[in-house]
Amino acid sequence: MLAVYFFREDFVKNYLKNMLLIGTLFLVGCSSLIQKKENASIIIKNGTVLTMDKNNKVINSGVVIIKDNKIISVGNKELLKVYSAKKIIDAENGIIMPGMINTHNHLPMIAFRGLGEEGIKNRLFAYFFPLEGEKLNRDLIYKATIHGSIDMALSGVTTYADMYYHMDEMAKATKDVGIRGVLGETVIKFPVVDAKTPYGGIEYAINFIEEYKNDDLIIPAFGPHAPYTVSKEKMQEIENLSKQYNVPIMIHVGEFDDEDKRLNLKNKSVIEYMDSIGVLNNRVLLAHAIHLNEKDLDIIKKREASIAYNPMANAKGATGIARAYEMLNKNIKVGLGTDGPMSSNQVDLFRTLSYASSMQRLKYNDRTIMTPDVVVKMATIGGAQALNLDKKIGSIEPGKLADIVIIETKSPNMMPNYDPFATLVFQANPSNVDTTIVNGKIIVENKKLKTYDIKKNIKQMKEIENDIAKFAKELAEKAKKIN
Numbered sequence: 438m439l440a441v442y443f444f445r446e447d448f449v450k451n452y453l454k455n456m457l458l459i460g461t462l463f464l465v466g467c468s469s470l471i472q473k474k475e476n477a478s479i480i481i482k483n484g485t486v487l488t489m490d491k492n493n494k495v496i497n498s499g500v501v502i503i504k505d506n507k508i509i510s511v512g513n514k515e516l517l518k519v520y521s522a523k524k525i526i527d528a529e530n531g532i533i534m535p536g537m538i539n540t541h542n543h544l545p546m547i548a549f550r551g552l553g554e555e556g557i558k559n560r561l562f563a564y565f566f567p568l569e570g571e572k573l574n575r576d577l578i579y580k581a582t583i584h585g586s587i588d589m590a591l592s593g594v595t596t597y598a599d600m601y602y603h604m605d606e607m608a609k610a611t612k613d614v615g616i617r618g619v620l621g622e623t624v625i626k627f628p629v630v631d632a633k634t635p636y637g638g639i640e641y642a643i644n645f646i647e648e649y650k651n652d653d654l655i656i657p658a659f660g661p662h663a664p665y666t667v668s669k670e671k672m673q674e675i676e677n678l679s680k681q682y683n684v685p686i687m688i689h690v691g692e693f694d695d696e697d698k699r700l701n702l703k704n705k706s707v708i709e710y711m712d713s714i715g716v717l718n719n720r721v722l723l724a725h726a727i728h729l730n731e732k733d734l735d736i737i738k739k740r741e742a743s744i745a746y747n748p749m750a751n752a753k754g755a756t757g758i759a760r761a762y763e764m765l766n767k768n769i770k771v772g773l774g775t776d777g778p779m780s781s782n783q784v785d786l787f788r789t790l791s792y793a794s795s796m797q798r799l800k801y802n803d804r805t806i807m808t809p810d811v812v813v814k815m816a817t818i819g820g821a822q823a824l825n826l827d828k829k830i831g832s833i834e835p836g837k838l839a840d841i842v843i844i845e846t847k848s849p850n851m852m853p854n855y856d857p858f859a860t861l862v863f864q865a866n867p868s869n870v871d872t873t874i875v876n877g878k879i880i881v882e883n884k885k886l887k888t889y890d891i892k893k894n895i896k897q898m899k900e901i902e903n904d905i906a907k908f909a910k911e912l913a914e915k916a917k918k919i920n
């Protein structure tokens with residue numbers, strides 16, 4: 438009995454030992470299989486990927502792999518066997534696209550949006566200038582930029598280009614929310630809020646460029662206001678500095694039909710004038726570009742300058758319709774912009790997408806032009822090309838920075854979704870943006886901002902609104918008398 442007992446105990450011991458060994462081998466085998474997968478930071482799966490690459494490739498049930506701040510692979514479900522990541526985002530059949538790029542803005546004016554909408558003629562003098570003169574300061578610029586950046590992040594804009602004042606405050610706020618900014622310090626022949634002397638913006642810009650030239654999210658730039666508010670000599674000085682620092686120049690051109698008269702030009706267009714003084718090149722972004730002739734477009738093409746097309750702001754301000762369709766046919770780089778929030782009242786690009794197509798069709802009386810894919814291109818890789826950032830952003834391709842948005846397609850306004858480009862241009866709105874990733878960081882997830890306290894922002898904006906509302910009432914009274 439005793440022997441049997443020992444035998445049995447031995448048997449059980451061995452049995453357990455063997456099972457333990459088999460189990461360990463099994464686990465080791467599994468982990469070695471897992472280890473074979475390459476580590477990534479974020480995997481996005483189960484969505485329609487609009488790559489916006491050269492061939493405009495669309496991948497159904499696509500997968501995007503992000504490592505640190507870059508896209509490392511794009512393809513189909515097979516990639517899930519190759520990569521693992523702690524963070525996996527299920528796009529739930531939504532649209533995965535490059536983050537949108539707003540190529541023209543004056544973001545802090547978001548504090549004033551909705552004012553002076555009562556149909557007065559000279560809104561610039563009745564509202565813009567008094568508001569900026571009385572209310573603009575560093576604090577307002579910071580808080581308004583926070584608000585505007587939140588508005589953009591929640592609506593799928595991952596990069597914006599801006600011309601305004603106190604660009605260092607704008608840069609701080611833009612980075613606090615976590616989006617990308619091409620920030621052009623305004624240069625103008627008058628004293629302004631951050632420059633007591635005319636053209637003081639040049640010095641301000643140089644300091645700003647020095648401070649931010651190697652930043653991850655901020656691309657510093659020059660923002661000469663317009664050829665008629667910046668002298669020839671100062672334009673040339675800015676051009677030289679832009680070359681020296683290799684930074685962009687953003688300028689308003691062709692917004693009004695009398696700019697040649699304002700410049701006292703005889704038998705010369707504004708574009709010909711700019712070309713003759715040597716300030717048109719591939720570092721220059723022309724905002725609006727409405728009142729241009731065909732020769733102007735040829736010069737712009739030759740000099741490789743680019744355009745920020747602002748269809749919604751131009752329609753609202755009745756300034757005209759730019760020849761965007763012809764520009765694209767001439768292979769001029771064209772991006773989409775909203776202009777400042779007093780001009781189009783939106784900083785996201787969704788309504789602008791629809792305007793971009795519809796306004797061109799009206800202008801050329803042709804319903805076949807400006808198809809949705811062309812418009813989405815302007816809002817993504819086209820904008821990146823216009824800002825000379827197309828090697829880094831604007832498409833979903835390996836090696837590019839991970840600026841990606843996911844647009845859900847479950848809301849009633851997004852169904853049906855036969856053609857994702859058409860859905861984006863003619864159906865979608867900012868509330869459909871589910872996820873926003875900038876530089877590999879998730880800043881919006883499940884439609885919620887992750888980078889800034891939204892309650893704090895609401896409180897800040899309410900305080901600004903209450904303060905400005907009182908002053909705006911006085912302006913409205915004055916405006917009534919003038920009108």
Ligand SMILES: [Zn+2]
Nearest residue numbers: 689724776777
């Ligand atoms: Zn503007």
